Amino acid sequence: MSIDKLSGLRVLCVEDDPDIRAIAELALGDVGGFDVKLCASGAEALSVVDDFQPELVLLDVMMPGMDGPETLRALRAYESLQSTPVIFMTARLQPDEIKEYLALGAIDVIPKPFDPMTLGEQIGGILDRHSGTTGYR
Amino acid sequence: MSVNDVQASLVALRSKFSGRAREEILFLSRQAEKMSEGKLTGAELSEAYHVLHRLAGSAGTFGLPDLGEAARVLEKSLKPHVERLAATGVADDAIAPVEPLFLRGIEGLFGLVTDQPASVPDSQNKTVEGVDDDSHGTQVRILVCHQSADVRLSLVQGLARYGFQCLEVSLTSPDLAGVIAESSRVASVFVVGEQQLEGVASECRSQNVGGRQLPVLCLAGHDSFEKRYWAAEAGAEGFFSEPLDFPRLADSIERLVSERRYRLSGRVLIVEDDSDLAEHYRLVLESSGVEVRLVSDTRHLMQDLAEFQPDIVLMDVNLAGRSGITLARLIRFEPRWLSLPIIYLSSEDDPESQLVAMSEGADEFLSKPITDDYLVRSVLHRCHRARQLSELMNRDSLTGLLKHALVKQQVHKELASCRRLGYRSCVAMVDLDHFKQVNDTWGHGCGDRVIKALANLLKNRLRETDVIGRYGGEEFVVVLPGCDVGQAQSVIEGIGRSFSELLFFGNDEDSFSVTLSAGIAALNDFSDGDVALEAADQALYQRKSAGRNGVSVYTVPE
Known part of the structure; x- marks a missing residue:
């Protein structure tokens, strides 16, 4: 799946740090070509999903209030979001943690820091692998 | 949005981030001072921990990977304290022993924030014949600085065939020092024409902080002993002349890159029954980038060894109820651990008794009490040697590949x-x-x-x-x-x-x-x-x- 084919994909990005939100908007929207919606908290995410109907959700793990895993559980309660792919983003990558997140139903985990110029491609690669092929392009 | 617009936005976001990072580091240094005065509360400790965590996860995104890495190391050193705090609800005073290192580490962060962080190469150069950062974790970036546009082009193209990515550095830049400082964060090697060699090499040397000097390779117009001597004197780590021998150049780069990778790391298994002391060793070593595992129950020693695969073992000689010397012998029962360096920690300073103990299966002695600095240096040195040796045994000498x-x-x-x-x-x-x-x-x-x-x-x-x-x-x-x-x-x-x-x-x-x-x-x-x-x-x-x-x-x- 090339990045072009993903152009316009509706991506919901949930991240509490405003600086990271700003650079994620640039990385996903301007560089990646996705249709991006940014939310500052899990609660805000829940309030926009009905209107936005995301096709992919990026979740920061460590957030005040509802953290990433809690947000994921809450999102899954929506019928329309039960099979929407979810990717976690985290600065602490322990193998156990990755397993835990995958067990929660995330399709992958992106380590922080991410490179804003390649984040879109990275997501394309993950969606590729998720749909049955590998990381080589 | 055009590529230039994206770059411009990136620069703006980065400079904003640098401002915030400075404020956060200022906050951290105040907390570190409080810690050294014994006045840090539990809540402040966990806030400092969160700030470090956020820096670790975000700085790289804003073009400051070294800041991120340094924050991660400091974050890790606080982790056990934060966890203990969460479990017991009280901050303990075990923070005291790390405080000098911690304070120094926080102060070091200031130097890692720059206003104009390294420019990220644009995406066109990024994908060289299918090589890409995301699927191949080892993308090596090379800085190229040469007066001739033809030579620059031939370098970029020639090295791309080997999977290296080149970033061109312009000499006309009014701020050469700044450019080098920024680029050296994203690149591993500098290839420099002879006319630029002295300027670049001395700049790289003067910016050498924390032993991360960027190696410089000299590219000369012709080859002679005098020229080579001059290049070596200027500080070059390699010498090439035209016409360029690309295989040899690629090989030099590969070697320099792998040496740089090694330098930082090591894995140490510590067998020490005094848990405060063990914890102290761990913090000291971890803040220098060494990975540490403590063996809390010697009955699981062999399992810990197999799981952790350390480069070296630090073994207390006098353990409660067990002898370190006997444990060392027991480790040697397994042929795979015959070459694992075991270093005794002991207050024994009689050379004769040390020799007797060493004949029982250990390699060296570190005499207690050990200063933090001495511990770090001797452990890093021994890890490095141990890795070199195991590389020699496991890797093909010509190619560095597995045998x-x-x-x-x-x-x-x-x-x-x-x-x-x-x-x-x-x-x-x-x-x-x-x-x-x-x-x-x-x-x-x-x-x-x-x-x-x-x-x-x-x-x-x-x-x-x-x-x-x-x-x-x-x-x-x-x-x-x-x-x-x-x-x-x-x-x-x-x-x-x-x-x-x-x-x-x-x-x-x-x-x-x-x-x-x-x-x-x-x-x-x-x-x-x-x-x-x-x-x-x-x-x-x-x-x-x-x-x-x-x-x-x-x-x-x-």
């Missing part, structure tokens, strides 16, 4: 894993075409350069998770986890194409190129690694009979 027996072991391991977990993996056997002719025509030294070039290309083009070994003379084995045969075939074909484009120089004038053939087998089709290797070899043989220069896939007979 025959070890790559075979990896094939067995991957086969077991992919069959168990149900994903597809492949093994490929790669062989140089008509290699005997190369040796016969141009000599063995030249043949060695060809072999090294292929080894370096494989290292650069494959993912970090792939396994590469030198199987025999001109034969290589590659294990590709998570790939079906189609994907493996296209990856190896791509590498074959790039390799055939490399030009080798037999002597001053004559150049030649070499092609490769490969055979691929799907590991999942076999129950035994040797049989899978045999199948890949058969496919290779098939390819050789069908005219070489290409990749064949083994088909399982119906």
Whole structure:
């Protein structure tokens, strides 16, 4: 799946740090070509999903209030979001943690820091692998 | 938004982030001072921890990877305290021993924030013949600085064939120092024309903070002893002249990069029954980038060894109820740990008694009490040596790739894993075409350069998770986890194409190129690694009979 084919994909990005939100908007929207919606908290995410109907959700793990895993559980309660792919983003990558997140139903985990110029491609690669092929392009 | 607009936005976001990072570091340094005065509350401790965590996760995104890494190390050093705090609800005073290092570490963060962080290369240069950061973890970036545009272009193109990515540095920049400071965060090696050598090398030296000086390779117009001496005096770590010998240049770069990678790390297993002291060693070592595991129950020592695979063991001699000397002997029961360095920690300072203890299976003594600085330096030094030795034993000396027996072991391991977990993996056997002719025509030294070039290309083009070994003379084995045969075939074909484009120089004038053939087998089709290797070899043989220069896939007979 090339990045072009993903152009316009509706991506919901949930991240509490405003600086990271700003650079994620640039990385996903301007560089990646996705249709991006940014939310500052899990609660805000829940309030926009009905209107936005995301096709992919990026979740920061460590957030005040509802953290990433809690947000994921809450999102899954929506019928329309039960099979929407979810990717976690985290600065602490322990193998156990990755397993835990995958067990929660995330399709992958992106380590922080991410490179804003390649984040879109990275997501394309993950969606590729998720749909049955590998990381080589 | 155009590429330039994106770059402009990036720069703006980065400068905003640098401002915030400075404020946060200021906050952290105030907390660190409080800590040294013993006034840090539990809430402040966990806030400092969160700030470090956020910096660790975000600084790299804003072009300050070193800041992120440094914050991560400091975050890790606070982690046990924060966890204890969460478990007990009270901050304990065990923070005291780390405080000088911690404070110094926080102060060091200031130097890592710059207003104009390293420019990220634009995406056009980024994808060089399918090489890409995300699937191959080892992308190496090289700074190129040369007065001639032709030479720059030939460097960029020539090195791209080996999977290196070049960033051009302009000399006309009014702020050369700033440019070097920024670029050295993203690059590993500097290739510099002779006219720029002195300026660049002295700038790199003056910016050498924390031992991370960027190595400089000199590119001179002609070769002579005087020129070489001059380059060495200026501080160059390598010397090349025109016409450029790309295989040798690529090899030098590869060596410098791998040396830089080694320097920082080490894995230490600590056997010490005084838990406060053990915890202290751990914090001190971890804040210097050493990975540490503490053995809390000596009955699990062998399990800890197998899981953690340390470079060295620090062993207290007088443990409660057990003797470190006896434990060292017990470790040596297992042949795989015969070469593992074991270092005794002991208050024994009589050389005679030390010698007796050492004859029982340990390698060296560190006498208690040990200063933090001495501990860090001696551990890093010993880890480095231990790694060098194990590299020597496990890696092929010419190519740095795994030796025959070890790559075979990896094939067995991957086969077991992919069959168990149900994903597809492949093994490929790669062989140089008509290699005997190369040796016969141009000599063995030249043949060695060809072999090294292929080894370096494989290292650069494959993912970090792939396994590469030198199987025999001109034969290589590659294990590709998570790939079906189609994907493996296209990856190896791509590498074959790039390799055939490399030009080798037999002597001053004559150049030649070499092609490769490969055979691929799907590991999942076999129950035994040797049989899978045999199948890949058969496919290779098939390819050789069908005219070489290409990749064949083994088909399982119906």
